[in-house]
Amino acid sequence: MTALRAVVTGASSGMGAATVRRLCEEGWDVVAVARREEELAALAGETGCEYVVADMTSDASVAAMAERVLAGGPVNSLVANAGAAYGQDEVASSDVEDWAGMFDLNVLGVVRCVKALLPALEASGRGDIVVMSSTAGHIVYEGGGGYVASKHGAHTVAATLRLELAGKPVRVIEIAPGMVATEEFSRKRLGSQEAADKVYAGVEKPLTAEDCADAVVWTLTRPHHFNVDLMVIRPIAQAAQHKVARNQGL
Numbered sequence: 001m002t003a004l005r006a007v008v009t010g011a012s013s014g015m016g017a018a019t020v021r022r023l024c025e026e027g028w029d030v031v032a033v034a035r036r037e038e039e040l041a042a043l044a045g046e047t048g049c050e051y052v053v054a055d056m057t058s059d060a061s062v063a064a065m066a067e068r069v070l071a072g073g074p075v076n077s078l079v080a081n082a083g084a085a086y087g088q089d090e091v092a093s094s095d096v097e098d099w100a101g102m103f104d105l106n107v108l109g110v111v112r113c114v115k116a117l118l119p120a121l122e123a124s125g126r127g128d129i130v131v132m133s134s135t136a137g138h139i140v141y142e143g144g145g146g147y148v149a150s151k152h153g154a155h156t157v158a159a160t161l162r163l164e165l166a167g168k169p170v171r172v173i174e175i176a177p178g179m180v181a182t183e184e185f186s187r188k189r190l191g192s193q194e195a196a197d198k199v200y201a202g203v204e205k206p207l208t209a210e211d212c213a214d215a216v217v218w219t220l221t222r223p224h225h226f227n228v229d230l231m232v233i234r235p236i237a238q239a240a241q242h243k244v245a246r247n248q249g250l
């Protein structure tokens with residue numbers, strides 16, 4: 001039987017890289033996509049995946065990525081995982097450039113990939129779009145409103161697509177993780193390792209990149225009539241965005 005083939009964006013680190021590893025272990029053909037070539041090449045050496053360097057904030061780059069992917073064969077699944085948070089400022093003191101950057105990557109990046117790959121996903125007869133949103137796409141919290149707004153946007157893209165694709169052979173799956181201790185996400189958001197460590201301080205077991213990959217792979221490997229609209233996942237220590245159990249003294 002021909003292997004299913006997936007495109008995973010944001011695959012140079014964190015959840016995306018973990019998803020590539022898991023899908024390859026499950027026998028899928030995988031194309032890993034991100035901007036950092038060195039990381040992608042190392043992942044390809046480790047897993048046997050293909051890779052394409054592309055910037056999700058550029059129409060031309062995403063179009064070129066799709067062209068390369070489709071030249072290699074049919075594609076069944078898009079895992080739109082690339083994303084980032086910039087800062088934790090309150091709305092009044094936030095930088096509009098940060099909002100624009102997050103919207104460009106977290107919302108328009110998903111839209112660009114969907115536009116480029118949807119005809120092929122549909123033509124495969126067994127297509128999937130997985131949108132990696134966040135619990136920030138479903139609740140609001142003070143500080144970081146730009147990230148929250150952009151992830152609400154990603155949720156909206158997924159929900160709208162699901163309606164528009166009714167009757168077509170393409171599932172639309174949204175995964176909304178809460179606190180995940182990936183190596184780079186909070187460091188990039190807050191600017192230092194020290195600040196990033198505080199996010200997870202005293203939390204016994206935040207979710208890991210591998211946990212999120214597990215969620216992606218579980219949804220993708222259900223029989224194709226079984227669509228997981230939305231999967232919200234959190235560590236047991238995080239009962240809600242504002243309710244995180246931390247070890248005393250931390």
Ligand SMILES: NC(=O)c1ccc[n+]([C@@H]2O[C@H](COP(=O)([O-])OP(=O)(O)OC[C@H]3O[C@@H](n4cnc5c(N)ncnc54)[C@H](OP(=O)(O)O)[C@@H]3O)[C@@H](O)[C@H]2O)c1
Binds near residue numbers: 016082085176177209
């Ligand atoms: N960590 C969390 O607590 C958490 C919780 C909920 C949801 N999420 C979401 O989960 C996803 C993955 O997060 P993560 O924790 O795994 O973060 P991460 O390790 O920082 O990974 C982000 C990925 O996105 C890629 N990326 C960033 N800008 C890009 C661009 N312009 N074009 C192409 N790729 C780009 C990065 O690769 P390059 O820099 O090489 O391009 C990297 O591979 C994101 O959408 C994030 O918002 C994270």
